[in-house]
Amino acid sequence: MAYDHEEQEQVELLKAWWKKNGNLITWIAIAGLLAFAGWTAFNTYQHKQALEASAMYDEVQRAASLKDNGKVQASAAAVVEKFPATSYAAMASMAAAKSAFEAGDLKASKAQLNWVVEKAKSVELRAIARLRLSSIALDEKNFDEGYKQLNGEFPKDFEGDVLDHKADLLVAQDKINDARVAYKSALDKMAEKHAGRQLVQIKLDALGGPLESTNDVAPAKK
The missing domain is CATH 1.25.40 (Serine Threonine Protein Phosphatase 5, Tetratricopeptide repeat)
Structure with a gap:
């Protein structure tokens, strides 16, 4: 396709601009894509964590329904250790505090409650x-x-x-x-x-x- 003189000048200016700025734009685009990919991966990870934490919290509730205080304490400790920043950790600690109280272990109950006071969001x-x-x-x-x-x-x-x-x-x-x-x-x-x-x-x-x-x-x- 033939270009007139004005169009040819515009093309040359565009080429010159791209030669000067193209790498920067490319890196910005790549950074944007990486950020999006990272955000997607983070959300996927968060979702996976939530599912796993939920399953572990179900174990706490199941043990509580059976009045198995030892199992409640162990299951709650596992949730807190693996997912301390989730709401499931706080809920597991509350359940463990209740179970320990009912079992007459006030020391363990207070320890669980203090964890919630200090760490729960x-x-x-x-x-x-x-x-x-x-x-x-x-x-x-x-x-x-x-x-x-x-x-x-x-x-x-x-x-x-x-x-x-x-x-x-x-x-x-x-x-x-x-x-x-x-x-x-x-x-x-x-x-x-x-x-x-x-x-x-x-x-x-x-x-x-x-x-x-x-x-x-x-x-x-x-």
């Missing part, structure tokens, strides 16, 4: 773990530890639960009026459909008597 699971640790501290009559756990970080939705657990500690210390105030404050913070609301009301009713003060117990520090 889910703020909700960390909050639940702190509440469970405060309950164990109550069983051990370690009230300072119980309050320490309740003064940790909690999402706003847990304010009622924190006050409920503080009230339990106050009852155990025979600070009945303060406990009444805390239970009442817990009810005020809890939504109508909150799962623990009825139990808090029962505990408040069981204490009986009028409130002697109107000072609410402070919620956990933010």
Whole structure:
């Protein structure tokens, strides 16, 4: 095909530009392709990890349903060791904490819960773990530890639960009026459909008597 003079100049300019910049553009294109390939491979890897972690977590649940605490602890440890950054690791630790508690091994239960508090990405699971640790501290009559756990970080939705657990500690210390105030404050913070609301009301009713003060117990520090 014949080119006129102007077209020929444009072609030559294009060739010159490509000679100068072509390698850079090629490397940019290759980098883009590698990034895409890497992203695809990462997603595939993540998906594969999630499937494997899920299967291992199923083993934890299966052992828990059979009340086999030894198997629960071993299976949970395997999930944590292999997939520590996944939500399955935190859930496995929570299941192991429950199993150990039911088996009377409070030391193991606390160790699992502390792992969740320190390592779990889910703020909700960390909050639940702190509440469970405060309950164990109550069983051990370690009230300072119980309050320490309740003064940790909690999402706003847990304010009622924190006050409920503080009230339990106050009852155990025979600070009945303060406990009444805390239970009442817990009810005020809890939504109508909150799962623990009825139990808090029962505990408040069981204490009986009028409130002697109107000072609410402070919620956990933010």
